[in-house]
Ligand SMILES: C[S@@+](CC[C@H](N)C(=O)[O-])C[C@H]1O[C@@H](n2cnc3c(N)ncnc32)[C@H](O)[C@@H]1O
């Protein structure tokens with residue numbers, strides 16, 4: 201009798217909706233202006249449904265723990281399309297009893313009016329891109345909503361969805377710790393269970409990148425940014441939020457984003473929609489997928505082959521272990537040494553010992569974790585660990 205193989209990992213589904221009402225000057229995601237191309241959008245929904253079916257044949261039966269609609273701006277999607285995609289995913293895999301369904305939303309009035317329909321379509325967790333609760337900051341960020349609109353959206357979201365998370369961008373030019381504390385505290389007063397405060401990053405090729413090069417935009421220096429990071433941690437800890445990941449804080453374990461934990465724990469995820477990435481374990485080996493980035497190219501690829509990605513790329517044991525280290529060190533729980541074998545990392549390894557001695561990593565016999573000091577300079581830590 202043959203031994204049963206190891207259980208395949210649980211599965212998340214990421215759906216990328218690439219359209220936005222306008223493109224923000226700091227954003228380098230795979231996004232396109234929404235010009236109301238309804239024929240293209242209908243074709244995209246059909247392609248996503250077909251891509252899901254093709255990938256389900258590849259993964260075989262799995263427990264589906266999360267579906268995440270990200271973007272772009274999926275709050276611009278037709279709620280019927282959201283319902284169709286969800287119904288398809290539920291039919292193709294076995295939904296976990298506590299399947300998490302999240303959707304990213306921009307807080308404009310037009311989108312807020314659709315929250316009830318999106319909840320009706322099956323979305324249980326809204327991730328609201330508030331970004332700031334200050335009109336000057338929102339203008340600086342090029343957002344198409346003001347602080348009053350965002351406050352209205354927060355109030356409606358709290359009524360419509362069981363779970364609400366909000367995204368904020370800090371380390372804006374001239375931002376003081378006192379002003380940031382007041383803004384964070386105001387956001388928390390809406391009773392959200394989860395907050396993702398992201399430090400403003402100047403991404404290559406964006407309008408902000410060009411402004412920095414011209415000297416028109418001067419982001420805070422490293423010291424000022426570190427002070428704002430520490431302010432964030434202190435304010436959220438004081439309010440009862442646990443920093444379970446570098447930029448993710450939850451009020452209790454049930455409030456953590458299960459979808460992000462799929463990534464950080466190294467579980468599998470199917471990516472559908474333009475530019476979506478996936479990781480699928482087949483025969484004990486991890487494979488990477490990356491869908492065609494442009495909507496028309498994605499729709500064309502699905503039309504030809506049934507799937508949006510050109511190749512199913514096997515990852516080497518080293519590449520897979522490196523991914524595990526990079527994502528596992530982002531979360532408080534850390535990463536097991538048993539997942540880092542291909543990199544030769546163990547408690548006795550010199551690089552591990554040095555970073556532990558410097559207080560940047562902590563380890564017990566079977567897990568490696570970044571300390572709070574290490575998480576503050578995580579890029580530096582992982583560069584030194586994974587040379
Ligand atoms: C790609 S957006 C999608 C959500 C939605 N369209 C929105 O803008 O709110 C996801 C999140 O990434 C964050 N983000 C995108 N670019 C960023 C940057 N350059 N620096 C910091 N945060 C960024 C924002 O907080 C945003 O909410």
Ligand code: SF4
Nearest residue numbers: 220223224227271272
């Ligand atoms: S930040 Fe959000 S709304 Fe702005 S361009 Fe990026 S995805 Fe679109």
